[in-house]
Amino acid sequence: MKIGIILETKESEKAWNAFRFALTAKKQGHEVKMFLMGEAVECEGLTHEKYNVDVQLKAFSDAGGEIMACGTCMKSRQLNETEACPLSTMVDCVNLVVWADKMVTF
Template sequence: MKLGIVITHTDPETVFNTLRLALYSLRQGDSIRIFLSGKGVDIDKIEDPQFDVKGQAQEVLDAGGEFLACGTCLQLRKSGGSQICPISTLKDHYEVVRDSDKLITV
């Protein structure tokens, strides 16, 4: 299955659990593309002692998941992106939505 996930929040528990699902899906043989939009582009800045979002995101990357981040949203935050938040476009967002068998938004 091709699972697309759109993350627009920075709530540590919500993002952590979404990434847990992504990692589980990858381990089941699914492909995962995660598009970060709005506040979601700040995913690599989430610091919470209970929910290791950055560690979970790195596990998703290491397992073959793909992250894409809204370039406009990054630019508004004066961010050049990162490994977890690579600068992407509206076209990439569209393709995540178009090409996914299932789409989750949080």
């Protein structure tokens, strides 16, 4: 199954669960793509004593999961794209929704 995930928060527990879900789906053989928008573009490097978002993000990326980050949201925060989170557009987000069999939002 093709699973699309839109993440809009950097709240540690919610973002951690989103990436855990994505990684679990990927490990079960699903195609999984994530689109980060709003404050979620700040998830790379995000750590918390209980919920280490960065570890889950990297594990998902290392497992072959695709992450896209809203370029407008990144630019408004003066963030640059990274290998794990390349700049993407709303067209990419729309294409993700069209591509996916199921969409999940966090």
